[in-house]
Amino acid sequence: MTPETETAFAAIRGDYGTDSLRRVERMLEPGGGDPRHPLQKGAKWILPGLSATPWHDPHGYPELAPVVDALEAAHPAVKEELTAAWAGRREAFSDYEHYLTRQEDWQALYLYRGGIMVEESAGPAPTAYQVLKEFAVDTEKICPLLESHFSILLPGAAIAPHCDLWNFSINLHLAVDIPDGCSITVAGETRSWREGKCLLFDYSFEHAARNDGERPRTCLLVDLWHPETTVPERLALVALITEIRQLMGDG
Structure with a gap:
């Protein structure tokens, strides 16, 4: 760790106790702590x-349940607004840039990125913007290291199997508009989305998605803190990853 990270960790231990970052410290040991699942x-x-x-289970965690409930309740308005934006404000969307790839047939409209709300998206997606801000951002349930965006997978598009960077955040999908022929596979188990409902999965496991339907598949994705992480761990992980990104010229 850098001196800056050591200083941040020491301050967190001072506030939360000497053992508060034990799991983060184990993660940084040679070998990365506990043995991994093969698909991680x-x-x-x-x-x-x-x-x-x-x-x-998206409804299985008291910390996350208000986010899930609010998004599912807002689905009709979210779908109507997103459909109108896709038809009339296409310039608001862009190719999705995953850390591994960029795809023209995978479009995105960002609501939260770089640790802040994307104010320009309040126009084309006002309901989703407000629900996200009130229930995920203002409550600090969103992982500030990551993002929230509408993910639009065009007909015939496929997202190749891959693992994301870590397991300490978790990926919530609100199914906004789901044609027949769409699927998501996580750790070898394939499911589909139910429109108006949420899926929740650990994207450190290998996962993939495809749209074999005849119109775009749209989900609202929110990167939330894994509910089994603690407040001091979250503070330490933000300090750690932010410093790493700065050293790599990506922050």
């Missing part, structure tokens, strides 16, 4: 002690 080997960091479960 592509992830860079695995925080030990979190449930090694690919699929999660």
Whole structure:
């Protein structure tokens, strides 16, 4: 760790106790702490002690349930506004830039990025913007290291199997507009989305998606803190990853 990260960690231990960052410290040891599930080997960091479960019940965590409930209740308005934006404000969308790739047939409208709300998106997607801000951002349930965006997979598009960077955040999908022929596979188990409902999964496990339908598949994706992480761990992970990104010229 850099001196800056050491200083940040020391301050967190001072506030929360000497053992508050034990799991983060284990993650940074040679070998990365606990043994990994075979389908997590592509992830860079695995925080030990979190449930090694690919699929999660979106209503199963008291911390996350208000976000899920609010998004599902807002679905009719979210879909109507997004459909209108896709038809009339296409310039608001862009190719999705994953850390591994960029795809023209995978479009995105960002609501939260770089640790802040994307104010320009309040126009084309006002309901989603407000619900996200009130229930995920203002409550600090969103992982500020990542983002929230509408993910539009065009007909015939496929997202190749891959692991995301870590397991200490978790991916929530609100199914906004789902044609027949769409699927998502996580750790070898394939499911589909139910329009108006949420899916929750650990994207440190290998996952892939495809749209074999006849119109775009649209989900609202929100990167939330894994509910089994603690407040001091979250503070430490933000300090750690932010410093790494700065050293790599990506922050």
